[in-house]
Amino acid sequence: MSASTRDQQSSQQSSDQQAREQRAREQAVTDMVAASFADAGSEQSLVRHLHAFARDVRLSQHEWDAAIAFLTRTGHITDDRRQEFILLSDVLGLSMLTVGINAPADDAATESTVFGPFFVDDAPRIELGGDIAGGAAGTPCFVSGTVRSTSGTALPGARIDVWEADADGRYDVQYEGRRTQGRGWLLAGEGGGYRFWSVTPTPYAIPDDTSRSPLPGTAP
């Protein structure tokens, strides 16, 4: 074995040892913090997953600074009309996952989804076959189906609430002034059947001044 090879091996060993030491120090921080939440399993889990993320991406001080600034902006823009933390949860898929966790899978059931932010409590009732568009811009669209229980029993009288964005990607409540468009509720008829007219739903944008872009870690 040459001196040079020995040097390389020694250097490699030293580097391995440093990496082990580094991992051990980081794990010690995680264990100590988790132990401080000894009575609270949820916080312990949060700490462990949050730390795993930081180690995974080797979180830089700059990214940490950006994350703090991002959360601060998100907090300051949140008020009675805008809930940016919910929007952040939506963008990160946490809202949808939470719904999925709490409405367990059933092959016979329509998959549940998040309760959208544009629901309004006093939407108008429409009759079977009526039109919820109320003058909203868009291509007319006819919707029909049947409401059944997971065992297949038809459910006449089931309440169906519908609200949707128009062709410009906006809900009625996003316009200045009061209008009611693309929104309504109806009851399933005999045999659980329902049908109504509206306009073809479109994708809609979310405000991009805070939560959506940029997230910390992306280029500013």
Place this chain on the structure above:
Amino acid sequence: MSASTRDQQSSQQSSDQQAREQRAREQAVTDMVAASFADAGSEQSLVRHLHAFARDVRLSQHEWDAAIAFLTRTGHITDDRRQEFILLSDVLGLSMLTVGINAPADDAATESTVFGPFFVDDAPRIELGGDIAGGAAGTPCFVSGTVRSTSGTALPGARIDVWEADADGRYDVQYEGRRTQGRGWLLAGEGGGYRFWSVTPTPYAIPDDTSRSPLPGTAP
């Protein structure tokens, strides 16, 4: 095999299948959201670890609501004088871990720590052997040591900044009015040696009106 045993087995199979289906649905949400951040590895990692946490604790809708409300309060109490998101990061150990990740382990080095929130830029300079207490309440305390590089070379002239809480667990800046106590900086002398007087440091409390308690998931 009795009919009853067959029923049990069938029921067990059905339950296993539902559990698999549930896991698959949850994983599909995570994969879809991660894919939406395809250009950003850090966000993908955040999504995966955040979702792993939610699945781990089977996050309830109530806990999710509490988390949103908690973050909203944390945002609203944050201003020019209080940074509650940093405090939250501290409490969750993320600040300390970030420091650890960015200042890799070196057996010969003093472990780095977080840059505390009570640093003040214009602290007074004191001479070697001087007193930084400035009248702070507490038991007198003498501190001495030597500043060396990681290779063991003494570092005369190294700057040492010191700030600490008094016997009541408060920093000078936490009192009404302006005072400078338990705070100062000095330069290491010949041979890297330093020494100064102060009061014995004490643990100090952090505000408990938002970030510290309760975290979402703990009893209110």
